[in-house]
Amino acid sequence: AQTVTQSQPEMSVQEAETVTLSCTYDTSESNYYLFWYKQPPSRQMILVIRQEAYKQQNATENRFSVNFQKAAKSFSLKISDSQLGDTAMYFCAFMKPSGTYKYIFGTGTRLKVLA
Amino acid sequence: DTAVSQTPKYLVTQMGNDKSIKCEQNLGHDTMYWYKQDSKKFLKIMFSYNNKELIINETVPNRFSPKSPDKAHLNLHINSLELGDSAVYFCASSSGSGTSGAFETQYFGPGTRLLVL
Numbered sequence: 003a004q005t006v007t008q009s010q011p012e013m014s015v016q017e018a019e020t021v022t023l024s025c026t027y028d029t030s031e032s033n034y035y036l037f038w039y040k041q042p043p044s045r046q047m048i049l050v051i052r053q054e055a056y057k058q059q060n061a062t063e064n065r066f067s068v069n070f071q072k073a074a075k076s077f078s079l080k081i082s083d084s085q086l087g088d089t090a091m092y093f094c095a096f097m098k099p100s101g102t103y104k105y106i107f108g109t110g111t112r113l114k115v116l117a
Numbered sequence: 118d119t120a121v122s123q124t125p126k127y128l129v130t131q132m133g134n135d136k137s138i139k140c141e142q143n144l145g146h147d148t149m150y151w152y153k154q155d156s157k158k159f160l161k162i163m164f165s166y167n168n169k170e171l172i173i174n175e176t177v178p179n180r181f182s183p184k185s186p187d188k189a190h191l192n193l194h195i196n197s198l199e200l201g202d203s204a205v206y207f208c209a210s211s212s213g214s215g216t217s218g219a220f221e222t223q224y225f226g227p228g229t230r231l232l233v234l
Contacts, residue, residue, distance in 0.1 A: 049222060099221065
């Protein structure tokens with residue numbers, strides 16, 4: 003069974019600085035997808051970025067980028083030029099693209115951006 | 118214009134009651150999900166329907182019964198509510214039709230905070 007681990011329950015970063023959130027996963031699959039979702043205090047789950055395992059190039063979305071290390075089963079999220087609005091819970095998720103397509107979520111990292 | 122909507126957003130009720138949470142998506146997606154987020158923020162899949170057919174039923178008490186009248190709606194009915202059912206329940210949808218290799222991004226509703234007293 004797949005598992006997803008986020009080892010940093012809480013983190014903080016100064017506004018305009020860069021922060022990296024870690025995520026590791028365990029799977030025997032070769033093809034899968036990884037996601038980072040953001041959950042601000044409003045509770046809404048918002049997709050931040052996604053990565054397809056068969057793509058070697060790391061995904062980027064504006065200030066958000068990932069460092070995907072398939073052999074190490076690591077999928078970290080880097081937030082550059084942190085903004086106050088980035089304050090949220092961040093969840094890493096794994097999905098196998100067959101069968102049920104369900105997400106396996108990590109336990110989340112609470113990120114606080116300080117003014 | 119809301120893509121995935123849930124009603125109600127908040128639900129406070131007494132132990133032993135029966136309640137329903139409704140979910141609707143206007144994205145034309147084939148697959149819908151229910152997740153439970155507990156007090157420690159842990160998110161876990163409960164159910165999934167694809168074109169009105171149940172495809173995921175995790176180890177959820179049978180007091181929870183999903184119903185999908187059409188592929189745009191997935192409702193969650195909970196009988197005999199217990200204190201431990203207090204949580205935030207998220208509905209989500211994705212476009213996948215179960216075809217192997219299809220790439221799915223799930224879009225989430227705003228969540229329903231259920232408090233059982």
